Amino acid sequence: MSPDLLEQGGERLRAASGPGYGRVVLPGQLDLAHGRILYLEDVHVSFDGFRAINGLSIDISPGELRCIIGPNGAGKTTMMDIITGKTRPDRGTVFFGGTIDLLRHSEAQIAQLGIGRKFQRPTVFEALSVYENLELALQGSRALSASLWGVLSGEQRDRLAEVLMLIRLQDQMTRAAGLLSHGQKQWLEIGMLLVQDPKLLLLDEPVAGMTDQETERTAELILTLKGRHSIVVVEHDMGFVDRIAEKVTVLAEGSVLAEGSLAQVQADERVIEVYLGR
Template sequence: MTPELMEQGHERLEKTRAPAPQQESGDRRAGYARVHEPGTLDVTHGRILYLEDVCVSFDGFRAINKLSLDIAPGELRCIIGPNGAGKTTMMDIVTGKTRPDSGQVFFGSTIDLLRHNEAEIAAMGLGRKFQKPTVFEPLTVFENLELALSGPRGVAAALWHRLSGEQHDRLAEVLTLIQLSEERQRPAGLLSHGQKQWLEIGMLLIQDPKLLLLDEPVAGMTDQETERTAELFLTLKGKHTLIVVEHDMGFVGRIAEKVTVLCEGSVLAEGSLAQVQADERVIEVYLGR
Protein backbone atom coordinates (compact mmCIF):
# COMPACT_ATOMS: atom_id res chain seq x y z
CA MET A 1 0.00 0.00 0.00
CA THR A 2 1.53 3.31 -1.04
CA PRO A 3 1.67 6.33 1.31
CA GLU A 4 -0.55 8.26 -1.14
CA LEU A 5 -3.27 5.62 -1.03
CA MET A 6 -3.00 5.38 2.74
CA GLU A 7 -3.39 9.14 3.01
CA GLN A 8 -6.52 9.09 0.83
CA GLY A 9 -7.94 6.23 2.81
CA HIS A 10 -7.42 7.90 6.16
CA GLU A 11 -8.89 11.18 4.93
CA ARG A 12 -12.08 9.38 3.92
CA LEU A 13 -12.31 7.32 7.08
CA GLU A 14 -11.80 10.36 9.29
CA LYS A 15 -15.09 11.80 7.97
CA THR A 16 -16.95 9.19 10.00
CA ARG A 17 -14.43 8.32 12.70
CA ALA A 18 -12.69 10.96 14.74
CA PRO A 19 -11.13 11.24 18.19
CA ALA A 20 -12.93 12.93 21.01
CA PRO A 21 -12.85 16.74 20.94
CA GLN A 22 -10.14 18.28 23.06
CA GLN A 23 -12.25 21.12 24.40
CA GLU A 24 -15.88 20.60 25.44
CA SER A 25 -18.20 21.80 28.13
CA GLY A 26 -18.08 19.78 31.34
CA ASP A 27 -21.45 18.07 30.87
CA ARG A 28 -20.85 17.19 27.26
CA ARG A 29 -17.30 16.01 27.89
CA ALA A 30 -18.52 13.76 30.70
CA GLY A 31 -21.29 12.35 28.51
CA TYR A 32 -18.81 11.64 25.71
CA ALA A 33 -16.48 9.87 28.09
CA ARG A 34 -19.28 7.69 29.41
CA VAL A 35 -20.29 6.34 26.01
CA HIS A 36 -16.70 5.34 25.29
CA GLU A 37 -16.44 3.10 28.33
CA PRO A 38 -17.10 -0.58 27.51
CA GLY A 39 -20.57 -1.77 28.41
CA THR A 40 -21.99 1.67 29.21
CA LEU A 41 -24.80 1.63 26.63
CA ASP A 42 -27.94 1.31 28.73
CA VAL A 43 -30.46 -1.00 27.05
CA THR A 44 -32.10 -2.21 30.26
CA HIS A 45 -35.41 -0.73 29.12
CA GLY A 46 -35.41 -2.89 25.99
CA ARG A 47 -34.50 -0.22 23.47
CA ILE A 48 -31.31 0.67 21.66
CA LEU A 49 -32.75 3.49 19.54
CA TYR A 50 -35.68 5.72 20.40
CA LEU A 51 -37.19 8.60 18.45
CA GLU A 52 -40.15 10.56 19.79
CA ASP A 53 -42.16 13.28 18.01
CA VAL A 54 -39.25 14.20 15.73
CA CYS A 55 -39.92 16.98 13.22
CA VAL A 56 -37.70 18.59 10.60
CA SER A 57 -38.51 20.96 7.75
CA PHE A 58 -36.54 22.06 4.71
CA ASP A 59 -37.57 25.36 3.09
CA GLY A 60 -41.07 25.02 4.47
CA PHE A 61 -41.47 21.34 3.53
CA ARG A 62 -41.91 19.06 6.54
CA ALA A 63 -39.74 16.03 5.70
CA ILE A 64 -40.21 14.41 9.12
CA ASN A 65 -43.51 14.92 10.92
CA LYS A 66 -43.83 13.80 14.56
CA LEU A 67 -41.91 10.61 13.86
CA SER A 68 -41.69 8.10 16.70
CA LEU A 69 -39.68 4.90 16.42
CA ASP A 70 -38.57 2.29 18.97
CA ILE A 71 -35.89 -0.29 18.09
CA ALA A 72 -34.96 -3.19 20.38
CA PRO A 73 -31.37 -4.46 20.88
CA GLY A 74 -30.48 -7.18 18.38
CA GLU A 75 -33.52 -6.43 16.23
CA LEU A 76 -33.52 -6.47 12.43
CA ARG A 77 -36.05 -3.80 11.47
CA CYS A 78 -36.99 -3.04 7.87
CA ILE A 79 -38.16 0.44 6.90
CA ILE A 80 -40.18 0.77 3.70
CA GLY A 81 -42.22 3.50 2.07
CA PRO A 82 -42.55 5.61 -1.06
CA ASN A 83 -39.85 7.97 -2.28
CA GLY A 84 -39.92 11.14 -0.20
CA ALA A 85 -41.37 9.35 2.83
CA GLY A 86 -38.49 10.51 5.06
CA LYS A 87 -36.45 7.29 5.25
CA THR A 88 -33.09 8.85 4.38
CA THR A 89 -33.79 11.95 6.48
CA MET A 90 -34.55 9.69 9.43
CA MET A 91 -31.12 8.07 9.09
CA ASP A 92 -29.52 11.51 8.67
CA ILE A 93 -31.04 12.55 11.99
CA VAL A 94 -29.93 9.42 13.84
CA THR A 95 -26.33 9.76 12.58
CA GLY A 96 -26.09 13.49 13.31
CA LYS A 97 -25.99 14.72 9.71
CA THR A 98 -29.30 16.56 10.10
CA ARG A 99 -30.57 18.32 13.21
CA PRO A 100 -34.33 18.09 13.81
CA ASP A 101 -36.43 21.11 14.66
CA SER A 102 -37.97 19.30 17.61
CA GLY A 103 -38.29 15.90 19.24
CA GLN A 104 -36.02 13.43 21.03
CA VAL A 105 -33.48 10.92 19.70
CA PHE A 106 -31.83 8.55 22.20
CA PHE A 107 -29.24 5.82 21.81
CA GLY A 108 -30.07 3.43 24.61
CA SER A 109 -31.89 4.99 27.53
CA THR A 110 -29.41 7.71 28.45
CA ILE A 111 -27.46 8.99 25.41
CA ASP A 112 -29.09 12.00 23.77
CA LEU A 113 -27.84 11.84 20.18
CA LEU A 114 -28.89 15.43 19.56
CA ARG A 115 -26.04 16.56 21.82
CA HIS A 116 -23.39 14.90 19.63
CA ASN A 117 -21.92 15.45 16.18
CA GLU A 118 -21.48 12.90 13.37
CA ALA A 119 -17.99 11.80 14.35
CA GLU A 120 -18.94 11.33 18.01
CA ILE A 121 -22.03 9.32 17.05
CA ALA A 122 -20.00 7.07 14.75
CA ALA A 123 -17.49 6.52 17.55
CA MET A 124 -20.31 5.41 19.86
CA GLY A 125 -20.98 2.41 17.63
CA LEU A 126 -23.50 3.58 15.05
CA GLY A 127 -22.45 2.56 11.54
CA ARG A 128 -24.14 3.67 8.35
CA LYS A 129 -23.97 2.24 4.87
CA PHE A 130 -25.20 4.31 1.95
CA GLN A 131 -26.78 2.80 -1.17
CA LYS A 132 -23.70 3.24 -3.37
CA PRO A 133 -20.64 1.34 -2.12
CA THR A 134 -17.73 3.59 -1.16
CA VAL A 135 -14.84 1.17 -0.86
CA PHE A 136 -11.26 2.18 -1.75
CA GLU A 137 -11.04 0.59 -5.20
CA PRO A 138 -7.23 0.70 -5.71
CA LEU A 139 -6.69 -1.17 -2.43
CA THR A 140 -7.16 -4.88 -1.89
CA VAL A 141 -10.06 -6.33 0.03
CA PHE A 142 -7.73 -7.03 2.96
CA GLU A 143 -6.29 -3.49 2.91
CA ASN A 144 -9.81 -1.99 2.94
CA LEU A 145 -10.63 -3.96 6.06
CA GLU A 146 -7.26 -3.16 7.61
CA LEU A 147 -7.88 0.56 7.15
CA ALA A 148 -11.21 0.25 8.92
CA LEU A 149 -9.70 -1.40 11.99
CA SER A 150 -9.67 0.66 15.14
CA GLY A 151 -6.24 1.73 16.31
CA PRO A 152 -3.56 4.34 15.56
CA ARG A 153 -4.89 6.89 13.11
CA GLY A 154 -1.66 8.45 11.87
CA VAL A 155 -0.60 7.50 8.33
CA ALA A 156 2.94 6.65 9.40
CA ALA A 157 1.63 4.50 12.24
CA ALA A 158 -0.66 2.64 9.85
CA LEU A 159 2.16 2.12 7.35
CA TRP A 160 4.52 0.58 9.89
CA HIS A 161 2.08 -0.93 12.36
CA ARG A 162 2.09 -4.72 12.44
CA LEU A 163 -1.24 -6.38 13.07
CA SER A 164 -1.55 -8.37 16.27
CA GLY A 165 -2.65 -11.98 16.25
CA GLU A 166 -6.04 -10.88 17.58
CA GLN A 167 -6.41 -8.36 14.75
CA HIS A 168 -5.48 -10.98 12.16
CA ASP A 169 -8.09 -13.31 13.65
CA ARG A 170 -10.71 -10.56 13.53
CA LEU A 171 -9.93 -9.79 9.89
CA ALA A 172 -10.14 -13.48 9.00
CA GLU A 173 -13.46 -13.77 10.84
CA VAL A 174 -14.99 -10.83 8.95
CA LEU A 175 -13.62 -12.05 5.61
CA THR A 176 -15.33 -15.38 6.20
CA LEU A 177 -18.55 -13.72 7.31
CA ILE A 178 -18.80 -11.55 4.17
CA GLN A 179 -17.64 -14.49 2.01
CA LEU A 180 -14.61 -12.71 0.57
CA SER A 181 -11.79 -14.83 2.01
CA GLU A 182 -10.78 -16.00 -1.46
CA GLU A 183 -10.79 -12.40 -2.73
CA ARG A 184 -8.66 -10.96 0.08
CA GLN A 185 -5.77 -9.92 -2.20
CA ARG A 186 -7.97 -8.74 -5.04
CA PRO A 187 -8.26 -4.98 -5.70
CA ALA A 188 -11.68 -3.81 -4.55
CA GLY A 189 -12.27 -2.15 -7.92
CA LEU A 190 -12.37 -5.59 -9.57
CA LEU A 191 -15.12 -6.93 -7.32
CA SER A 192 -18.69 -7.34 -8.49
CA HIS A 193 -21.26 -4.82 -7.29
CA GLY A 194 -22.55 -7.23 -4.66
CA GLN A 195 -19.06 -8.04 -3.42
CA LYS A 196 -18.32 -4.32 -3.02
CA GLN A 197 -21.46 -4.01 -0.91
CA TRP A 198 -20.35 -6.91 1.29
CA LEU A 199 -16.88 -5.40 1.64
CA GLU A 200 -18.30 -2.10 2.82
CA ILE A 201 -20.50 -3.94 5.30
CA GLY A 202 -17.37 -5.76 6.47
CA MET A 203 -15.59 -2.42 6.94
CA LEU A 204 -18.39 -1.43 9.30
CA LEU A 205 -18.44 -4.78 11.08
CA ILE A 206 -14.69 -4.69 11.72
CA GLN A 207 -15.38 -1.74 14.04
CA ASP A 208 -17.91 -3.84 16.02
CA PRO A 209 -20.87 -1.45 15.75
CA LYS A 210 -23.83 -1.71 18.10
CA LEU A 211 -26.27 -0.40 15.49
CA LEU A 212 -26.09 -0.57 11.69
CA LEU A 213 -28.19 1.56 9.35
CA LEU A 214 -28.24 0.18 5.81
CA ASP A 215 -29.75 2.07 2.87
CA GLU A 216 -31.04 -0.17 0.04
CA PRO A 217 -28.25 -2.74 0.47
CA VAL A 218 -29.42 -5.08 -2.32
CA ALA A 219 -30.14 -2.47 -5.00
CA GLY A 220 -28.44 -3.59 -8.22
CA MET A 221 -27.57 -7.06 -6.93
CA THR A 222 -28.21 -10.31 -8.77
CA ASP A 223 -30.71 -12.76 -7.32
CA GLN A 224 -27.86 -14.91 -5.98
CA GLU A 225 -26.14 -11.91 -4.37
CA THR A 226 -29.44 -10.81 -2.84
CA GLU A 227 -29.94 -14.26 -1.29
CA ARG A 228 -26.41 -14.29 0.12
CA THR A 229 -26.98 -10.81 1.57
CA ALA A 230 -30.15 -12.04 3.26
CA GLU A 231 -28.17 -14.91 4.79
CA LEU A 232 -25.53 -12.45 6.02
CA PHE A 233 -28.10 -10.17 7.67
CA LEU A 234 -29.83 -13.09 9.37
CA THR A 235 -26.43 -14.17 10.71
CA LEU A 236 -25.82 -10.67 12.09
CA LYS A 237 -29.26 -10.44 13.70
CA GLY A 238 -29.02 -10.63 17.47
CA LYS A 239 -25.29 -9.89 17.49
CA HIS A 240 -25.90 -6.42 16.05
CA THR A 241 -28.99 -4.26 15.67
CA LEU A 242 -29.85 -3.57 12.03
CA ILE A 243 -32.16 -1.00 10.47
CA VAL A 244 -32.59 -1.76 6.77
CA VAL A 245 -34.23 0.65 4.32
CA GLU A 246 -35.24 -1.35 1.25
CA HIS A 247 -37.71 -1.43 -1.67
CA ASP A 248 -37.20 -5.10 -2.61
CA MET A 249 -40.21 -6.74 -0.95
CA GLY A 250 -38.87 -10.24 -1.59
CA PHE A 251 -35.72 -9.37 0.33
CA VAL A 252 -37.72 -7.70 3.09
CA GLY A 253 -39.90 -10.78 3.42
CA ARG A 254 -36.79 -12.95 3.68
CA ILE A 255 -35.22 -11.07 6.60
CA ALA A 256 -37.78 -9.04 8.53
CA GLU A 257 -39.88 -9.93 11.54
CA LYS A 258 -41.12 -6.36 11.91
CA VAL A 259 -41.63 -3.74 9.21
CA THR A 260 -42.21 -0.01 9.63
CA VAL A 261 -43.90 1.89 6.80
CA LEU A 262 -43.11 5.60 6.54
CA CYS A 263 -45.23 8.07 4.60
CA GLU A 264 -44.95 11.86 4.59
CA GLY A 265 -42.43 11.78 7.39
CA SER A 266 -44.32 9.70 9.94
CA VAL A 267 -45.19 6.07 10.67
CA LEU A 268 -48.12 4.91 8.55
CA ALA A 269 -48.18 1.26 9.64
CA GLU A 270 -46.09 -1.23 11.58
CA GLY A 271 -46.09 -4.98 12.01
CA SER A 272 -45.14 -8.10 10.10
CA LEU A 273 -44.73 -7.80 6.33
CA ALA A 274 -48.01 -9.67 5.84
CA GLN A 275 -49.80 -7.23 8.14
CA VAL A 276 -48.52 -4.09 6.44
CA GLN A 277 -49.09 -5.55 2.96
CA ALA A 278 -52.75 -6.07 3.90
CA ASP A 279 -53.14 -2.51 5.21
CA GLU A 280 -55.32 -0.52 2.80
CA ARG A 281 -53.37 2.68 3.52
CA VAL A 282 -50.08 1.02 2.61
CA ILE A 283 -51.57 -0.45 -0.55
CA GLU A 284 -52.85 2.97 -1.54
CA VAL A 285 -49.68 5.00 -1.01
CA TYR A 286 -46.94 2.46 -1.70
CA LEU A 287 -47.64 -1.10 -2.78
CA GLY A 288 -50.45 -0.51 -5.28
CA ARG A 289 -53.04 -3.07 -6.32
Protein backbone atom coordinates in the same frame (compact mmCIF):
# COMPACT_ATOMS: atom_id res chain seq x y z
CA MET B 1 -20.38 8.89 44.75
CA SER B 2 -18.98 6.34 47.19
CA PRO B 3 -15.36 5.14 47.09
CA ASP B 4 -16.66 1.60 46.51
CA LEU B 5 -18.34 2.62 43.27
CA LEU B 6 -15.21 4.46 42.16
CA GLU B 7 -13.11 1.37 42.79
CA GLN B 8 -15.53 -0.93 40.98
CA GLY B 9 -16.27 1.13 37.94
CA GLY B 10 -14.13 4.25 37.80
CA GLU B 11 -15.75 7.54 36.97
CA ARG B 12 -19.46 7.17 36.12
CA LEU B 13 -21.81 9.26 34.12
CA ARG B 14 -25.35 10.41 34.72
CA ALA B 15 -27.64 11.50 31.92
CA ALA B 16 -28.64 15.14 32.27
CA SER B 17 -32.11 14.55 30.85
CA GLY B 18 -34.28 12.24 28.80
CA PRO B 19 -35.11 8.53 29.17
CA GLY B 20 -33.12 6.90 31.94
CA TYR B 21 -32.56 10.13 33.89
CA GLY B 22 -30.54 9.42 37.00
CA ARG B 23 -29.41 5.95 35.90
CA VAL B 24 -25.72 5.34 36.56
CA VAL B 25 -23.69 3.75 33.75
CA LEU B 26 -20.03 3.16 33.08
CA PRO B 27 -18.34 5.42 30.51
CA GLY B 28 -18.71 3.88 27.06
CA GLN B 29 -21.38 1.47 28.27
CA LEU B 30 -24.76 1.44 26.55
CA ASP B 31 -27.72 1.50 28.92
CA LEU B 32 -30.33 -0.97 27.61
CA ALA B 33 -32.34 -1.29 30.82
CA HIS B 34 -35.45 0.10 29.12
CA GLY B 35 -35.30 -2.48 26.33
CA ARG B 36 -34.45 0.05 23.61
CA ILE B 37 -31.22 0.57 21.73
CA LEU B 38 -32.64 3.37 19.58
CA TYR B 39 -35.49 5.70 20.43
CA LEU B 40 -36.98 8.55 18.39
CA GLU B 41 -40.00 10.50 19.63
CA ASP B 42 -41.98 13.26 17.90
CA VAL B 43 -39.12 14.19 15.57
CA HIS B 44 -39.70 17.00 13.05
CA VAL B 45 -37.49 18.24 10.20
CA SER B 46 -38.35 20.77 7.50
CA PHE B 47 -36.30 21.79 4.48
CA ASP B 48 -37.36 25.12 2.95
CA GLY B 49 -40.90 24.64 4.21
CA PHE B 50 -41.12 20.96 3.17
CA ARG B 51 -41.80 18.62 6.10
CA ALA B 52 -39.40 15.75 5.48
CA ILE B 53 -39.98 14.27 8.95
CA ASN B 54 -43.31 14.98 10.62
CA GLY B 55 -43.77 13.71 14.19
CA LEU B 56 -41.74 10.53 13.67
CA SER B 57 -41.65 8.15 16.65
CA ILE B 58 -39.94 4.76 16.49
CA ASP B 59 -37.98 2.49 18.81
CA ILE B 60 -35.67 -0.45 18.13
CA SER B 61 -34.96 -3.24 20.61
CA PRO B 62 -31.46 -4.62 21.31
CA GLY B 63 -30.60 -7.34 18.78
CA GLU B 64 -33.62 -6.52 16.60
CA LEU B 65 -33.61 -6.59 12.80
CA ARG B 66 -36.08 -3.92 11.65
CA CYS B 67 -36.97 -3.19 8.04
CA ILE B 68 -38.12 0.29 7.04
CA ILE B 69 -40.11 0.62 3.81
CA GLY B 70 -42.11 3.38 2.16
CA PRO B 71 -42.42 5.45 -1.00
CA ASN B 72 -39.72 7.81 -2.22
CA GLY B 73 -39.81 10.99 -0.16
CA ALA B 74 -41.23 9.20 2.88
CA GLY B 75 -38.29 10.32 5.05
CA LYS B 76 -36.32 7.06 5.29
CA THR B 77 -32.90 8.47 4.41
CA THR B 78 -33.56 11.65 6.40
CA MET B 79 -34.33 9.47 9.42
CA MET B 80 -30.91 7.83 9.05
CA ASP B 81 -29.31 11.26 8.62
CA ILE B 82 -30.84 12.33 11.94
CA ILE B 83 -29.69 9.20 13.79
CA THR B 84 -26.11 9.63 12.55
CA GLY B 85 -25.92 13.38 13.18
CA LYS B 86 -25.81 14.47 9.55
CA THR B 87 -29.13 16.32 9.91
CA ARG B 88 -30.35 18.11 13.04
CA PRO B 89 -34.10 17.98 13.65
CA ASP B 90 -36.15 21.08 14.35
CA ARG B 91 -37.44 19.36 17.46
CA GLY B 92 -37.85 15.91 18.96
CA THR B 93 -35.97 13.30 20.97
CA VAL B 94 -33.32 10.89 19.65
CA PHE B 95 -31.65 8.55 22.14
CA PHE B 96 -29.14 5.71 21.79
CA GLY B 97 -29.91 3.42 24.68
CA GLY B 98 -31.42 5.00 27.76
CA THR B 99 -28.90 7.77 28.41
CA ILE B 100 -27.12 8.90 25.23
CA ASP B 101 -28.79 11.90 23.62
CA LEU B 102 -27.63 11.70 19.99
CA LEU B 103 -28.65 15.30 19.35
CA ARG B 104 -25.76 16.38 21.57
CA HIS B 105 -23.15 14.54 19.51
CA SER B 106 -21.38 15.10 16.19
CA GLU B 107 -21.30 12.61 13.30
CA ALA B 108 -17.83 11.43 14.30
CA GLN B 109 -18.81 11.02 17.93
CA ILE B 110 -21.94 9.06 17.01
CA ALA B 111 -19.84 6.66 14.91
CA GLN B 112 -17.49 6.21 17.86
CA LEU B 113 -20.45 5.48 20.13
CA GLY B 114 -21.18 2.38 18.06
CA ILE B 115 -23.56 3.34 15.24
CA GLY B 116 -22.39 2.26 11.78
CA ARG B 117 -24.06 3.31 8.55
CA LYS B 118 -23.83 1.90 5.04
CA PHE B 119 -25.02 4.27 2.32
CA GLN B 120 -26.84 3.29 -0.87
CA ARG B 121 -23.68 3.50 -2.98
CA PRO B 122 -20.68 1.50 -1.76
CA THR B 123 -17.80 3.69 -0.61
CA VAL B 124 -14.63 1.61 -0.56
CA PHE B 125 -11.02 2.45 -1.34
CA GLU B 126 -10.85 0.95 -4.82
CA ALA B 127 -7.06 1.12 -5.20
CA LEU B 128 -6.54 -0.85 -1.98
CA SER B 129 -7.02 -4.57 -1.54
CA VAL B 130 -10.00 -6.06 0.24
CA TYR B 131 -7.82 -6.81 3.26
CA GLU B 132 -6.33 -3.32 3.31
CA ASN B 133 -9.83 -1.80 3.26
CA LEU B 134 -10.78 -3.86 6.29
CA GLU B 135 -7.50 -3.08 8.04
CA LEU B 136 -7.97 0.63 7.46
CA ALA B 137 -11.51 0.48 8.86
CA LEU B 138 -10.27 -1.44 11.90
CA GLN B 139 -7.66 1.20 12.63
CA GLY B 140 -9.69 4.13 11.37
CA SER B 141 -8.58 6.49 14.12
CA ARG B 142 -4.99 6.33 12.91
CA ALA B 143 -3.41 8.04 9.90
CA LEU B 144 -3.71 6.19 6.57
CA SER B 145 0.00 5.42 6.25
CA ALA B 146 0.26 4.31 9.86
CA SER B 147 -2.76 2.03 9.44
CA LEU B 148 -1.38 0.32 6.36
CA TRP B 149 2.14 -0.10 7.72
CA GLY B 150 1.27 -0.77 11.34
CA VAL B 151 1.53 -4.18 12.96
CA LEU B 152 -1.74 -5.88 13.81
CA SER B 153 -2.17 -7.80 17.02
CA GLY B 154 -3.16 -11.45 16.89
CA GLU B 155 -6.63 -10.51 18.08
CA GLN B 156 -6.99 -7.95 15.28
CA ARG B 157 -5.86 -10.45 12.66
CA ASP B 158 -8.36 -12.97 13.98
CA ARG B 159 -11.10 -10.35 13.77
CA LEU B 160 -10.26 -9.53 10.15
CA ALA B 161 -10.23 -13.23 9.27
CA GLU B 162 -13.62 -13.70 10.94
CA VAL B 163 -15.15 -10.78 9.02
CA LEU B 164 -13.67 -11.98 5.72
CA MET B 165 -15.42 -15.30 6.28
CA LEU B 166 -18.70 -13.60 7.20
CA ILE B 167 -18.75 -11.47 4.04
CA ARG B 168 -17.42 -14.40 1.95
CA LEU B 169 -14.48 -12.49 0.52
CA GLN B 170 -11.69 -14.58 2.03
CA ASP B 171 -10.72 -15.73 -1.48
CA GLN B 172 -10.61 -12.10 -2.67
CA MET B 173 -8.60 -10.63 0.20
CA THR B 174 -5.61 -9.60 -1.95
CA ARG B 175 -7.71 -8.33 -4.84
CA ALA B 176 -8.12 -4.58 -5.44
CA ALA B 177 -11.53 -3.47 -4.23
CA GLY B 178 -12.13 -1.66 -7.53
CA LEU B 179 -12.15 -5.04 -9.34
CA LEU B 180 -14.95 -6.49 -7.22
CA SER B 181 -18.50 -6.88 -8.46
CA HIS B 182 -21.13 -4.43 -7.23
CA GLY B 183 -22.43 -6.95 -4.72
CA GLN B 184 -18.95 -7.75 -3.43
CA LYS B 185 -18.27 -4.05 -2.89
CA GLN B 186 -21.46 -3.83 -0.84
CA TRP B 187 -20.35 -6.80 1.29
CA LEU B 188 -16.90 -5.26 1.73
CA GLU B 189 -18.44 -2.02 2.99
CA ILE B 190 -20.57 -3.99 5.45
CA GLY B 191 -17.38 -5.75 6.52
CA MET B 192 -15.66 -2.41 7.05
CA LEU B 193 -18.42 -1.54 9.50
CA LEU B 194 -18.32 -4.94 11.20
CA VAL B 195 -14.61 -4.77 12.06
CA GLN B 196 -15.45 -1.71 14.18
CA ASP B 197 -17.95 -3.86 16.13
CA PRO B 198 -20.92 -1.46 15.98
CA LYS B 199 -23.82 -1.94 18.34
CA LEU B 200 -26.30 -0.62 15.74
CA LEU B 201 -26.05 -1.08 11.96
CA LEU B 202 -27.98 1.17 9.57
CA LEU B 203 -28.14 -0.29 6.05
CA ASP B 204 -29.60 1.93 3.33
CA GLU B 205 -30.85 -0.15 0.35
CA PRO B 206 -28.15 -2.82 0.70
CA VAL B 207 -29.33 -4.90 -2.30
CA ALA B 208 -29.97 -2.10 -4.80
CA GLY B 209 -28.44 -3.09 -8.15
CA MET B 210 -27.59 -6.63 -7.08
CA THR B 211 -28.19 -9.82 -9.01
CA ASP B 212 -30.67 -12.34 -7.58
CA GLN B 213 -27.77 -14.49 -6.35
CA GLU B 214 -26.07 -11.53 -4.69
CA THR B 215 -29.36 -10.51 -3.08
CA GLU B 216 -29.79 -13.98 -1.61
CA ARG B 217 -26.25 -14.01 -0.24
CA THR B 218 -26.83 -10.57 1.29
CA ALA B 219 -29.97 -11.87 3.00
CA GLU B 220 -27.95 -14.77 4.41
CA LEU B 221 -25.29 -12.35 5.68
CA ILE B 222 -27.78 -10.08 7.41
CA LEU B 223 -29.57 -13.01 9.02
CA THR B 224 -26.20 -14.23 10.29
CA LEU B 225 -25.61 -10.81 11.89
CA LYS B 226 -29.05 -10.72 13.50
CA GLY B 227 -28.75 -10.84 17.27
CA ARG B 228 -25.05 -9.98 17.20
CA HIS B 229 -25.97 -6.42 16.26
CA SER B 230 -29.16 -4.37 16.19
CA ILE B 231 -29.90 -3.74 12.51
CA VAL B 232 -32.12 -1.26 10.68
CA VAL B 233 -32.55 -1.94 6.94
CA VAL B 234 -34.14 0.52 4.52
CA GLU B 235 -35.13 -1.31 1.36
CA HIS B 236 -37.56 -1.30 -1.59
CA ASP B 237 -37.06 -4.94 -2.66
CA MET B 238 -40.08 -6.64 -1.10
CA GLY B 239 -38.74 -10.12 -1.82
CA PHE B 240 -35.61 -9.29 0.14
CA VAL B 241 -37.63 -7.72 2.97
CA ASP B 242 -39.80 -10.85 3.13
CA ARG B 243 -36.65 -12.96 3.38
CA ILE B 244 -35.16 -11.14 6.39
CA ALA B 245 -37.87 -9.21 8.23
CA GLU B 246 -39.74 -10.00 11.40
CA LYS B 247 -41.05 -6.49 12.00
CA VAL B 248 -41.59 -3.86 9.32
CA THR B 249 -42.19 -0.14 9.73
CA VAL B 250 -43.83 1.76 6.88
CA LEU B 251 -43.03 5.47 6.59
CA ALA B 252 -45.10 7.94 4.60
CA GLU B 253 -44.86 11.73 4.57
CA GLY B 254 -42.30 11.67 7.35
CA SER B 255 -44.14 9.62 9.94
CA VAL B 256 -45.05 6.01 10.73
CA LEU B 257 -48.00 4.84 8.66
CA ALA B 258 -48.10 1.21 9.76
CA GLU B 259 -46.05 -1.34 11.69
CA GLY B 260 -46.09 -5.10 12.07
CA SER B 261 -45.13 -8.20 10.12
CA LEU B 262 -44.71 -7.81 6.36
CA ALA B 263 -47.99 -9.66 5.82
CA GLN B 264 -49.78 -7.30 8.18
CA VAL B 265 -48.51 -4.11 6.57
CA GLN B 266 -49.09 -5.46 3.06
CA ALA B 267 -52.74 -6.02 3.99
CA ASP B 268 -53.15 -2.50 5.39
CA GLU B 269 -55.34 -0.43 3.07
CA ARG B 270 -53.36 2.73 3.81
CA VAL B 271 -50.09 1.06 2.81
CA ILE B 272 -51.65 -0.32 -0.36
CA GLU B 273 -52.91 3.13 -1.24
CA VAL B 274 -49.70 5.11 -0.74
CA TYR B 275 -47.02 2.55 -1.51
CA LEU B 276 -47.79 -0.95 -2.73
CA GLY B 277 -50.62 -0.22 -5.16
CA ARG B 278 -53.24 -2.72 -6.25
